[in-house]
Amino acid sequence: LLLARAESESHNQDKARELLGKISRDPSLKTAVELESARTFIRERKWSNAITHYKAWLEMNKNASLAQQAKITFDLGWLHHLNNDFTKAEEVCLSVVSKYPDAPEAARAHMWIADRSFSGNNPNYVKAEEEYQKVRDIKKCPILLRYRASLMAGRSAMARGSFDNAREYFEKINNADECPKQIKAEAAFALSDAVILNPAKDEFNSKFNHAINILESHLKPDGKPLSHVALQAYARIGDCHLQMAAKDPNRYLKAREAYGRVINISSQMGDDPPVRYRAMIGMALSLKNAPEEDSRMRTENLIQALGWAKKVFEGATATGTTLDPFWARESGLISAELQSLAGKPREAIA
Secondary structure, three states, X not given: OHHHHHHHHOOOHHHHHHHHHHOOOOHHXXXXXXXXXXXXXXXXOOHHHHHHHHHHHHHHOOOOOHHHHHHHHHHHHHHHHHOOOHHHHHHHHHHHHHHOOXXXXXXXXXXXXXXHHHHOOOOOHHHHHHHHHHHHHOOOOOHHXXXXXXXXXXXXXXXXXXXXXXXXXXXXXXXXXXXXXXXXXXXXXXXXXXXXXXXXXXXXXXXXHHHHHHHHOOOOOOOOOOOHHXXXXXHHHHHHHHHHOOOOOOHHHHHHHHHHHHHHXXXXXXXXXXXXXXXXXXXXXXXXXXXXXXXXXXXXXXXXXXXXXXXXXXXXXXXOOOOOXXXXXXXXXXXXXXXXXXXXXXXXXX
16 A cells, blocks of 8 residues: 555556555455545546545445545545536535534635635625634634634625724734734735725825834844745835825835845845845835936936846846746836936837
């Protein structure tokens, strides 16, 4: 059995199935052999074959423990999902919720239904929020799943325009000591978005100031290296200052300080995070738009802005760099505009 599994994991599925076929049908091995046979088809991405094996396993192992039945049934639903049969996947998830309401798989099944309601072709944010709430209420729900459900319930509330309800979800996550740090960080971003997007609350600048305070509260290094999440926060803080700069030009400098931190910190990391390039675009915009009474300073700003924009445009196709095409296009447009402002039409056309 172990040799067959090793062959399967080494992409030798035919050899694995040949070995499994030779194993004695001893009752103590039978269920394991049947599952391993099904998994050979999963590794080949032959979802229909795997579904057939999983159905057969459930039919022949009605005396298996409820925990194992719940797990295999949920996996069957996920196989239908991978096979793009979402109607069947939902049927199976509903059966998991009905038959095994206290199993961890019930939480995962509710989560699948909720995610489908949130991001399907016809999103239903009210239903999604209700399903995410059900995930939180299941006793054996894994802690990471419980808080991800709370986060997504807040996003569902925000998507349907209930910003106050969304803030309640996100604030509860941030105040929960047991919540995983990654979810807390995502909740901080979501809370800052809820503050900014709420049309019924606060004056323009105070919204962005509030969002900055929320993000800064999650930037205490506590002696540990700053993560990519922290870089995203600094970039978002720069974006907030940039939004306010139209009414308060002093914010252009604050925006550059935040973007500069992203660039400096990311240069000390082993990889090349995409947020680094977004910060470069922010630097270019803050320099391009900053009003300067001194024409010499204005010219210097435009030269620096062009330098930052070209770094993104010319580095967007570099090996190992994964950059959203939006930022590559944006940097090209900014570079062209700055070349025109510098009186270099040929460079702008290029």
